[in-house]
Amino acid sequence: MNIGSISEDKKIEKRISITPEIVKKYITLGFNVNLPKDYGIHLGLDDNKFKDQGAKIIADNTEVIKNSDILVQLGLITDNEIELIRESQTLIGVLNPYQNKNKLEILSKKKINIFSLELLPRITRAQSMDILSSQANLAGYKAVVESFAKFEKAVPMMMTAAGTVPAAKVLVVGAGVAGLQAIATAKRMGAIVFATDVRMASKEQVESLGGKFLTVDDTENLETEGGYAKETSDDFKKKQEILLAETLKKIDIVICTALIPGKQAPIIIKEGMIEEMQPGSVIYDLAAIQGGNTSCTEVNKIIDKNGVKIMGESNILNKLPSSSSSLYAKNVFNFVSNLYDKEKKNININLEDEIIAKTIIK
Numbered sequence: 001m002n003i004g005s006i007s008e009d010k011k012i013e014k015r016i017s018i019t020p021e022i023v024k025k026y027i028t029l030g031f032n033v034n035l036p037k038d039y040g041i042h043l044g045l046d047d048n049k050f051k052d053q054g055a056k057i058i059a060d061n062t063e064v065i066k067n068s069d070i071l072v073q074l075g076l077i078t079d080n081e082i083e084l085i086r087e088s089q090t091l092i093g094v095l096n097p098y099q100n101k102n103k104l105e106i107l108s109k110k111k112i113n114i115f116s117l118e119l120l121p122r123i124t125r126a127q128s129m130d131i132l133s134s135q136a137n138l139a140g141y142k143a144v145v146e147s148f149a150k151f152e153k154a155v156p157m158m159m160t161a162a163g164t165v166p167a168a169k170v171l172v173v174g175a176g177v178a179g180l181q182a183i184a185t186a187k188r189m190g191a192i193v194f195a196t197d198v199r200m201a202s203k204e205q206v207e208s209l210g211g212k213f214l215t216v217d218d219t220e221n222l223e224t225e226g227g228y229a230k231e232t233s234d235d236f237k238k239k240q241e242i243l244l245a246e247t248l249k250k251i252d253i254v255i256c257t258a259l260i261p262g263k264q265a266p267i268i269i270k271e272g273m274i275e276e277m278q279p280g281s282v283i284y285d286l287a288a289i290q291g292g293n294t295s296c297t298e299v300n301k302i303i304d305k306n307g308v309k310i311m312g313e314s315n316i317l318n319k320l321p322s323s324s325s326s327l328y329a330k331n332v333f334n335f336v337s338n339l340y341d342k343e344k345k346n347i348n349i350n351l352e353d354e355i356i357a358k359t360i361i362k
Contacts, residue, residue: 156190
């Protein structure tokens with residue numbers, strides 16, 4: 001079988017889905033690998049690096065689509081590229097079925113096999129394929145680095161003959177994978193870290209990293225069976241709002257990571273809370289692309305609200321494209337390996353396999 005990946009729009013997505021290291025793994029598995037000219041040049045990977053591992057470099061995206069049985073991507077391909085895909089081809093990526101419903105229906109009607117990797121179940125066997133965890137880890141780290149760069153004070157406590165500079169206080173909203181990495185990164189850089197999450201199971205993890213867990217009294221069970229946070233009740237929201245409003249008055253940097261899969265991000269930090277924060281404080285909103293965790297977040301802008309900077313990017317991983325591509329490509333390879341029947345040399349859509357059943361879009 002032929003597997004390929006086409007170049008993404010670099011203004012939107014700088015990551016790639018197949019790295020030279022992964023080309024070799026696909027070849028060993030029994031695939032031919034097709035890539036367009038200059039596929040990884042923006043990451044310092046010229047065509048020879050892919051050729052040396054056995055990839056075939058084809059003129060452009062159109063030819064790659066025509067010559068590939070399986071296409072692996074980051075985001076959904078363009079309308080023109082959708083027209084080129086033929087029946088029985090397989091498309092794998094982070095396809096956001098909630099926002100791209102109409103386009104995916106067109107692909108489905110063309111009898112294309114579609115797999116969206118953000119729908120992977122949180123089971124042990126799927127951990128090596130878990131793109132949300134691998135990418136969120138890097139996003140949590142980078143959010144801290146970016147916010148510290150905009151914070152115009154020292155982060156660690158510094159004792160000098162001229163006096164003491166106090167350590168910055170950081171609040172991480174949402175203690176999932178991104179949040180936990182943000183806590184660890186901020187602690188390593190000398191900050192005092194607090195964290196909040198609707199899932200009580202996060203308390204032990206936060207404290208193991210040296211953070212202080214803030215929670216509403218009499219917290220209800222707000223974790224789904226899949227391990228994600230679910231929407232909160234109005235009563236919980238009121239209690240959380242009071243706790244946050246008081247906490248934010250003393251906080252220098254806030255990292256927002258709270259997301260509900262498939263829905264708009266919950267607004268946790270209201271405009272009134274931001275107005276009570278200290279001028280010079282920074283909020284980095286990793287949920288910006290899904291609406292944001294603050295009422296003032298705007299995608300790809302830095303908003304100044306009474307001296308408080310609110311940052312939100314559409315794709316923070318474009319600032320770590322090499323590292324994130326390496327992890328993503330491995331995740332995808334592990335998914336394809338599970339999908340591929342080595343004996344018959346074709347894909348096996350076994351709907352009794354929870355990994356396949358949960359990620360396929362019909």
